[in-house]
Amino acid sequence: MIVWLNGTFGAGKTTAAHELLDLLPGSTLYDPELLGGGLRLMLPAKRLEDVDDYQDLPSWRRMVVDTAAALLTEVPGPLVTPMTLLRQEYRDEIFGSLAARRIPVRHVLLHAEETILRARISRREEEEADLGTGASTRAWSLAHLGAYATALEWLADDAHVVDTTRLTPRQTAEQVAEAVRTGAGSCDIVQTPEPTAETLAAGVLLFDDEERVLLVDPTYKPGWEFPGGIVEPGEAPSRAGVREVAEELGIQLPCTPRLLVMDWEAPKPPGFGGLRLLFDGGTLSGDRIRQLLLPGAELRDWRFVTEAEAEKLLPPVRWNRLRWALRARARGCPLNLEAGVPVG
Known part of the structure; x- marks a missing residue:
């Protein structure tokens, strides 16, 4: 099983994911962002110029599914995946391919009010200032708030929503763990087996x-x-x-x-x-x-x-x-x- 923690930057996905590892026995952190970093190193620069985000690469979306399947042959699961996914067609492709592999998904949206998100993004900028990356991270994060607001309508219908506005990372993780135990956020997608021939x-x-x-x-x-x-x-x-x-x-x-x-x-x-x-x-x-x-x-x-x-x-x-x-x-x-x- 995959517990997919969705939400925009500042919602608390990564911190909640680390807390969640203590609450779900056998769980393993699975961060698809690492796959995007690998593709940036391996793909020709010309190909990368064609996309605004590594999620736009079909290879990344396929690797997300293939890597999850491979990991679940090594660990008991669930996989805890803190990953922003705002385009519904990418959700369909990834979650549908996971369903074809008989890998169930619990889709949980970590939501916070925009004022809280902006405050968290600014605080993160201050923490990263010494590394010289704070300003660029802040600009990127703020730019995605509009896309998140646009996607919120379908996300709220598709996922189990946990409002993190007034929650600590531990409290967020506890609510997610309870949701997983009760089956909330289950994506009941038709399991269409992947073809093995024409x-x-x-x-x-x-x-x-x-x-x-x-x-x-x-x-x-x-x-x-x-x-x-x-x-x-x-x-x-x-x-x-x-x-x-x-x-x-x-x-x-x-x-x-x-x-x-x-x-x-x-x-x-x-x-x-x-x-x-x-x-x-x-x-x-x-x-x-x-x-x-x-x-x-x-x-x-x-x-x-x-x-x-x-x-x-x-x-x-x-x-x-x-x-x-x-x-x-x-x-x-x-x-x-x-x-x-x-x-x-």
Whole structure:
């Protein structure tokens, strides 16, 4: 298990984490910031110039999961992880990958009032003044208060909140330990096993009467997606799409959906690639749209979007696939793609 202590600079994550080690038997401090420092030393300077924060590096996010899994083969756990995580798509990627490894997460947000945060940041600056790093640390920390305020809405919904405004580090740790014992902050994410070979996946495009397409927001991976999933062994792809729509949205499609796009996705480590199929599930009436249901452990939201809006929400590979699927639908003829490019 991982006890993920989230919160902005000055919330007391590190001091509470050290106190928590005394309260959770077998626990080990796991600081992913060390991975970021290592990547700064190993990656070319040109690559580092492309990102504002090491969290923006896909390699860092994958290393967080791989290192946690490796550590848990050496120690009994839990791992206590004091790490700010303000971007929801990064939370989805990391926590979803941990769930795929069968590593449960207790997500705890250490929160404090902004005036307290600013005072703690200033006090930390004074403590670091002798090292010559105080001013730069203070500027960096203050700059992140706005991002924290923006993220607070989804963080408060996702995590168990402990207000550290008037707590000592020990009192904070005691509240976190009690939360862990009672199961608070448990992230009930669907456990989708990581593929070990090429996969076959079926997605279904559903439309409203304005010809907008339905997208869903998974809790276990970044970016929006089409309803659908992996085709099970021995299962027909179109039937897999029908099954996934029923499981994810509570909608029973009246007939077998029509194929729009077959796209071969090239393997790109650590992914294995495979065939991705998109089917036309037709137009949903207003009554059926109002009946949409979401499984909380798998999907957090849905919306109908135009093609232009979809480009802003979907990862580039999925948006390209959608773009061609919409053209195939308009022409009434399916398209065969290889790595996103029509062939034949």
